[in-house]
Amino acid sequence: MADCIFCKIVDGSIPSKKVYEDDKILAFYDLEPQAPVHVLVIPKQHICCANAVDESNADVIAHIFTKIPEITKTLGLDNGYRIVNNCGDDGCQSVKHMHFHILGGKKLNGQMA
Numbered sequence: 001m002a003d004c005i006f007c008k009i010v011d012g013s014i015p016s017k018k019v020y021e022d023d024k025i026l027a028f029y030d031l032e033p034q035a036p037v038h039v040l041v042i043p044k045q046h047i048c049c050a051n052a053v054d055e056s057n058a059d060v061i062a063h064i065f066t067k068i069p070e071i072t073k074t075l076g077l078d079n080g081y082r083i084v085n086n087c088g089d090d091g092c093q094s095v096k097h098m099h100f101h102i103l104g105g106k107k108l109n110g111q112m113a
Helices: 005-011 058-074
Strands: 018-021 025-029 037-043 081-084 100-104
Touching: 005 025, 005 037, 018 058, 025 058, 037 058, 058 100
Parallel strands: none
Antiparallel strands: 018 025, 025 037, 037 100, 081 100
8 A cells, every 4th residue: 555654664665673574474663662672563465454354364464473472582572462453543543554563571551441
């Protein structure tokens, strides 16, 4: 998608501090971290949000979740981490390209809202 900031990060026209990359996904540091470690994991394919996951693209979402343990290990998140996905305006999804936040590096509070 031409106007999507994450698609521009995927194609290299916007730089990012990469943590992990393969043919399906990209993980990079968030520019406005909410925890000592805050990484975003995105599919390279533009999928707008969780509501757009279907049989044609579910494999890339499964791939993300098989790679997250590998990514978190390289980040030193041995004591745990949180994975967050925001969907839609009421869910505070700021970029309309599906992404997962990996948050860690300290004991996170228990509040989710």
